[in-house]
Amino acid sequence: MAGFRLSQGFPAAALLSALLLAGVWAQQKPAPSPALDYVCPMHPEVRSAVRGKCPKCGMTLVPGIPDPVEYPLELKLTPSAPRPGQPVQLTFAVKDPHTGGRVTRFEMVHERLFHMFLVSQDLEFFEHDHPDKLPDGTFRYEARLPKPGMYRILADYYPSDGTPQLSTRTIFAGAGELRPARLAADLVPKETANMQVTLTTQPEAPLAGYRTLLAFRVRPADGLEPYLGAWGHMLAASDDLIDLIHTHPSWADGGAEVDFTVIFPRGRPFRLWVQFQRKGTVNTAVFTIPVRTLE
Amino acid sequence: MRLRIIVALTLGVLAPNHSGAHDISTTPVTYSREISRLLNHYCISCHHEGGTAFSLTSYADVRPWAKAIKEEALERRMPPWGAVRGFGDFRDDRSLAQEQIELIGDWVEGGAPEGDRALLPALAFLPEAPEMPPLTRELTVAGGEAVISTTARVAGILPGQLAKGSSLMVVAHRPDATTVPLLWIYGYDPRFRRSYWYREALMLPSGTRIDMSPSDGSSVILLLKKQRSIRDLLRVGGKQEENRRFLQRRPDPSACRRRPGRNALQVLRTQSVPKPEGFDTGGCAIPFRFRRTSVGCFQEGFSLLVPWCVIPSS
Numbered sequence: 054m055a056g057f058r059l060s061q062g063f064p065a066a067a068l069l070s071a072l073l074l075a076g077v078w079a080q081q082k083p084a085p086s087p088a089l090d091y092v093c094p095m096h097p098e099v100r101s102a103v104r105g106k107c108p109k110c111g112m113t114l115v116p117g118i119p120d121p122v123e124y125p126l127e128l129k130l131t132p133s134a135p136r137p138g139q140p141v142q143l144t145f146a147v148k149d150p151h152t153g154g155r156v157t158r159f160e161m162v163h164e165r166l167f168h169m170f171l172v173s174q175d176l177e178f179f180e181h182d183h184p185d186k187l188p189d190g191t192f193r194y195e196a197r198l199p200k201p202g203m204y205r206i207l208a209d210y211y212p213s214d215g216t217p218q219l220s221t222r223t224i225f226a227g228a229g230e231l232r233p234a235r236l237a238a239d240l241v242p243k244e245t246a247n248m249q250v251t252l253t254t255q256p257e258a259p260l261a262g263y264r265t266l267l268a269f270r271v272r273p274a275d276g277l278e279p280y281l282g283a284w285g286h287m288l289a290a291s292d293d294l295i296d297l298i299h300t301h302p303s304w305a306d307g308g309a310e311v312d313f314t315v316i317f318p319r320g321r322p323f324r325l326w327v328q329f330q331r332k333g334t335v336n337t338a339v340f341t342i343p344v345r346t347l348e
Numbered sequence: 349m350r351l352r353i354i355v356a357l358t359l360g361v362l363a364p365n366h367s368g369a370h371d372i373s374t375t376p377v378t379y380s381r382e383i384s385r386l387l388n389h390y391c392i393s394c395h396h397e398g399g400t401a402f403s404l405t406s407y408a409d410v411r412p413w414a415k416a417i418k419e420e421a422l423e424r425r426m427p428p429w430g431a432v433r434g435f436g437d438f439r440d441d442r443s444l445a446q447e448q449i450e451l452i453g454d455w456v457e458g459g460a461p462e463g464d465r466a467l468l469p470a471l472a473f474l475p476e477a478p479e480m481p482p483l484t485r486e487l488t489v490a491g492g493e494a495v496i497s498t499t500a501r502v503a504g505i506l507p508g509q510l511a512k513g514s515s516l517m518v519v520a521h522r523p524d525a526t527t528v529p530l531l532w533i534y535g536y537d538p539r540f541r542r543s544y545w546y547r548e549a550l551m552l553p554s555g556t557r558i559d560m561s562p563s564d565g566s567s568v569i570l571l572l573k574k575q576r577s578i579r580d581l582l583r584v585g586g587k588q589e590e591n592r593r594f595l596q597r598r599p600d601p602s603a604c605r606r607r608p609g610r611n612a613l614q615v616l617r618t619q620s621v622p623k624p625e626g627f628d629t630g631g632c633a634i635p636f637r638f639r640r641t642s643v644g645c646f647q648e649g650f651s652l653l654v655p656w657c658v659i660p661s662s
Contacts, residue, residue: 134525221434225527316453318422
């Protein structure tokens, strides 16, 4: 990694990471003409001149330009007033904006029909899981909200005949206080289930609105496996839980280094949950990075 | 690692560049393909020639503003929706989704390339207010916390007193211990104060506590649903502004016909329609014949669905 860090200011690092990105994309071959333009419905930056699968998520590339249409998500809680520490059933129903009816057919996204991230307001509680699909088209999940307060849910699903959806919802356990979290920077290497995860950022002090390269190194790296169709998954959440960014590696080859590239939207602390799978075990490492605004 | 950097740099230099001789384009996201569609959907209803803000309808218009567009979108100042996504389920949510914000950031940081003009979409001016709002009465909630004393059907909400740049989170705690997110304003800009209409009206029983955070003297106004009659709807006096806004979206000069001495709308007949989901009172479809008004001329036979009205007994 030392060779990558050019000991220099941000512009050089930005240029380098920009060129690095261009290189990664160049390998994926931009389309020479609209007629041959195939695109991943999930990752608009992934295109191909020929039919094929997205290298990031394995989804079949589709011709043309998908026109994003919002499919509203209804969320029902049972019981309707969940109590901290008690089980609560989350039922998700997706509505077709054209007919108003419930959507029952979904496409796979990263090997699952529905991904759900659940984060508590203090950003101490994190869950990435996959609600079960019921015959009526709804998705059900048994959760346990550990403490009183607000929780934000990021749901990731892809209605057949529609476009991929990322929806956010807010639920509450008990009354709780509505107070933003106070996050301190934490870039200490993490010991997780069966590996150690370290994080280096480029630039060292990430700037809102500019690309940040998040270079993760895992040790040991032997037995690293794709987890849900990617070498890693990351959720980046701002301290106020307004920004919830779900992203996948911009570079990975199954070795010890896995890079993500993120543009943090605002100058606030961001908490990162990064997940890797090694020898069948999912490892989740948590870091907190302060993001500055360029004055 | 070193080998990888060299490979990446080489490919970066060789990557095709559609955006002009001097730009270094490091993104496949282009104006013609993605960004024009986002602008069409979210921006150009105001940002067009003769509109309320400078034009963003062509690459030549947009390119000089690229950095500013990125900053405004990433900071969630534009489009000026003002409410945080996923906190209250609103109709016609005009805010950008996270992945759309990422797309804009990626485009601008990649050199804001134009891309292949053959991929440009047709310009489409979308109406700003697709539906006429329901008839409501207002209930102001101030002082951080308040308990409502009657059962309310809350159709919408709007900021009352709120300092510029401040944020405010509003929730309702019902007597049955359920908590409902009502509104989360982020970085309030009074220039764009607006009403937010729920996709479905919220029932708040008597005794519901409205909680605001921070509790610093800010206030919000709950818009409580009232039943609307056809007479209300068509009364030109008080409803003139609503009618005008609604009709303005489908002007058709060829259908203009003078009918001296008549009101702007003439009801031909009413027709019962099934009760739409989320409405309590049933509905009517009212085909109208239009005439010249102060704002334009309108097509004959246009049908207006009025789901919140009361069906008259015949």
